Amino acid sequence: METQPEPTSSLTFSQFELDSRIKQATQAMGFDHPTEVQAAVIPLANESKDLWVCAKTGSGKTAAFLIPALQHLLQNCPEDSAAKVLILAPTRELAKQTHKQCRQLAEFTPIKSGMIIGGEDFKKQSALFAKSTAIIIATPGRLIEVIEEGSADFSRLDLLILDEADRMLDMGFKNDLLKIASVCKPERQTLLFSATLNPTIKGIALTLLKEPEKVYLDGIQAEHEDIEQQMLLADDFEHKKKLLIWLLSHETYEKALVFTNTKIHTDQLRGPLRGQKLRVGSLHGDMDQSERNKTMGFFRDGTIDILVATDVAARGLDIEGVDLVINFDLARNGNDYLHRIGRTGRAGRPGLAIALINSTEWNVLAGIERYLQQRLIRRTIKELEGRYKGPKKLKASGKAASSKNKKAETKKKASKIKDRHRDRKKIGKRRKPSELKTNG
Numbered sequence: 001m002e003t004q005p006e007p008t009s010s011l012t013f014s015q016f017e018l019d020s021r022i023k024q025a026t027q028a029m030g031f032d033h034p035t036e037v038q039a040a041v042i043p044l045a046n047e048s049k050d051l052w053v054c055a056k057t058g059s060g061k062t063a064a065f066l067i068p069a070l071q072h073l074l075q076n077c078p079e080d081s082a083a084k085v086l087i088l089a090p091t092r093e094l095a096k097q098t099h100k101q102c103r104q105l106a107e108f109t110p111i112k113s114g115m116i117i118g119g120e121d122f123k124k125q126s127a128l129f130a131k132s133t134a135i136i137i138a139t140p141g142r143l144i145e146v147i148e149e150g151s152a153d154f155s156r157l158d159l160l161i162l163d164e165a166d167r168m169l170d171m172g173f174k175n176d177l178l179k180i181a182s183v184c185k186p187e188r189q190t191l192l193f194s195a196t197l198n199p200t201i202k203g204i205a206l207t208l209l210k211e212p213e214k215v216y217l218d219g220i221q222a223e224h225e226d227i228e229q230q231m232l233l234a235d236d237f238e239h240k241k242k243l244l245i246w247l248l249s250h251e252t253y254e255k256a257l258v259f260t261n262t263k264i265h266t267d268q269l270r271g272p273l274r275g276q277k278l279r280v281g282s283l284h285g286d287m288d289q290s291e292r293n294k295t296m297g298f299f300r301d302g303t304i305d306i307l308v309a310t311d312v313a314a315r316g317l318d319i320e321g322v323d324l325v326i327n328f329d330l331a332r333n334g335n336d337y338l339h340r341i342g343r344t345g346r347a348g349r350p351g352l353a354i355a356l357i358n359s360t361e362w363n364v365l366a367g368i369e370r371y372l373q374q375r376l377i378r379r380t381i382k383e384l385e386g387r388y389k390g391p392k393k394l395k396a397s398g399k400a401a402s403s404k405n406k407k408a409e410t411k412k413k414a415s416k417i418k419d420r421h422r423d424r425k426k427i428g429k430r431r432k433p434s435e436l437k438t439n440g
Contacts, residue, residue, distance in 0.1 A: 050210050052214050053191070053193045089164065160191070255299065257325045
């Protein structure tokens with residue numbers, strides 16, 4: 001059963017103007033009360049308005065766009081309609097989760113949905129357009145391949161949904177998104193969901209949305225109240241490894257995510273952690289889809305309780321029970337950092353995020369703290385304290401005082417040289433009678 005974040009009001013799904021079959025599905029899923037984003041989005045989307053929604057991960061946004069999509073199809077489209085709704089997602093994992101929830105919400109309806117993602121049979125995906133598949137859920141890269149192959153038909157599309165649009169832009173899909181939108185029916189409704197309000201996402205929103213209603217909730221830059229954020233100083237890779245093993249052996253957690261910046265570090269950590277009898281798996285972009293599916297299955301069912309991953313797992317993975325996130329390598333910027341720690345502290349549950357920081361990462365940490373507008377809690381593990389204590393501080397006099405002293409010293413030297421030069425000019429000169437002193 002899908003989990004629903006904590007409700008924000010006494011409003012119930014039964015109070016929305018929805019088809020009875022959708023209400024039946026929400027009840028079966030245990031979705032009694034809408035979340036803040038659902039309460040804000042569903043009524044506006046049902047009015048066929050373009051929407052730009054900014055809301056943090058784990059806020060219940062998937063149901064916020066799926067429910068209006070299903071309502072539109074049941075209310076306006078015949079059962080044999082194909083490709084009436086297109087949902088774009090940045091990763092295969094997020095597409096799969098969206099598809100799963102779509103099928104649950106459409107359980108009591110005749111609506112069919114299908115996926116177009118990498119790692120799956122291309123011919124079967126191309127055939128979706130001839131099989132009355134009303135809802136297509138796709139990743140941009142594979143969908144472009146299907147479009148170029150010639151089998152995709154979005155000429156009758158009513159609703160285009162971009163989920164985690166900011167992440168798709170971060171991954172370099174801007175041109176793909178624009179190309180996909182260009183082959184869709186111009187007279188359509190578009191819903192754009194993002195977790196940030198940076199200039200890049202504003203540009204794509206202005207391009208694709210027509211006079212949109214803006215729903216800005218607590219986006220990703222808002223403080224993660226349910227996540228305690230800590231940092232530990234480390235000397236080098238080996239020291240970080242010791243800290244990591246200690247944390248995974250002493251902290252209390254149901255599931256833990258460990259993030260690295262490279263697949264090499266991911267592979268280098270898996271063996272030593274297993275050597276400590278820890279149940280660990282790894283996930284990175286070079287793994288084929290069957291391997292990724294197998295690993296994620298083990299993580300979900302608890303066969304393994306630690307996953308070491310690159311940023312391929314930072315977005316779009318809704319894994320229940322992740323209550324510890326460790327940044328073995330610090331994320332490269334504040335946005336990526338927040339996406340990583342957003343895997344925990346979801347739906348009102350507490351989480352712990354710990355960053356291991358060496359000397360080369362200190363300035364990046366400072367930038368992330370400015371981005372967050374808060375400082376990470378400094379922590380030490382007594383038996384594993386290292387040599388690195390952070391950047392060296394200047395003496396109390398400071399740079400300004402030092403500079404001032406240097407200038408004064410230079411001026412003093414110059415003055416002495418000037419005096420000697422003036423005296424030297426008078427040597428050997430005869431003084432005038434008026435300059436001579438007389439004895440009276």
